[in-house]
Amino acid sequence: MFTGIVQGTAEVVAIQEAEAFRTHVLALPAELREGLSLGASVAHNGVCLTVTAIEGERVSFDLMRETLRVTNLGALREGDRVNIERAARFGDEIGGHAMSGHIMAMAELVELDEAPNNRRLWFELPPALGRFLFDKGYIGVDGISLTIGETRTATAAHGPRFCVDLIPETLARTILVDRAPGDLVNIEIDPQTQAIVETVERVLESRGM
Structure with missing residues (x-):
């Protein structure tokens, strides 16, 4: 499990390509490697990946075909950076949600509104x-x-949209x-929201509504 509180970023320093398969090697800072072991879970841009090798600061992760298809990790190149969060441990503070x-889809950044101390981003979803x-x-x-600030319903011209407001720390x-x-x-819908919406949909469908 993760909390959505990103602990830092890491650079992709090597990519090993294979058929419908990739291995990413990240240069993880020392504070993000503390206690790290083979088989540990680490989120990259929200994608849960497993540690497959550790060589000093260089830590490797394998990406399967579905991960490459559904997420933005398949578009990464050497030198790019990713958000990093180590898996939550029992007793950790849950500062996010x-x-x-497990990523559900990707969203496109369609609008960016700059202000002196924050930034508003609008994304369009499938x-x-x-x-x-x-x-x-x-x-x-x-x-x-993140907390959704506002939503816009889909129209003939575009899909459903939402915005988030980012503080300087983020x-x-x-x-x-x-x-x-x-x-x-990469987009992960809040699991509780997903469960509630889908349950209500099933109940309404069973009642012919």
Whole structure:
């Protein structure tokens, strides 16, 4: 389990390609390697990956075909940076919201509003996920636990949209500071929101509503 509180960023220093398979090697800072062992779970841009090798600061992770298809990790190149969160441990403070590290889709950054001390980002989701968007609800964006500020329903011209407001600390700690319109981010819908919406849908369907 993860909390969506990104602990830092790490650079992709090597990529090993194979058929429908990749290995990413990250240069993890010392504070993010403390107690790290083979088989540990580490979230990259919100994607739960398993440690497969540790050689000093260089830590390797394998990416399967589905991960490459559903997430933005397949577009990474050497020199790119990713948001990093170590798996939560029993007794850790849950400062964000519970996250599984399983990405549902990608969203496109379509609008960016700069202000002196914060930044508002608007994202567009695939139509099927619009039913999970609620003002002031939780959402995971590139592994960051964020509160939805406002939503816009889908139209003939665009899909469902939502915005988030970022404080300077989030911008300083994560790669969202470098995101620009047209970029794709990983999205994890809040598991509790998903469960409630889908349960209500099943109940209504069973009643013919």
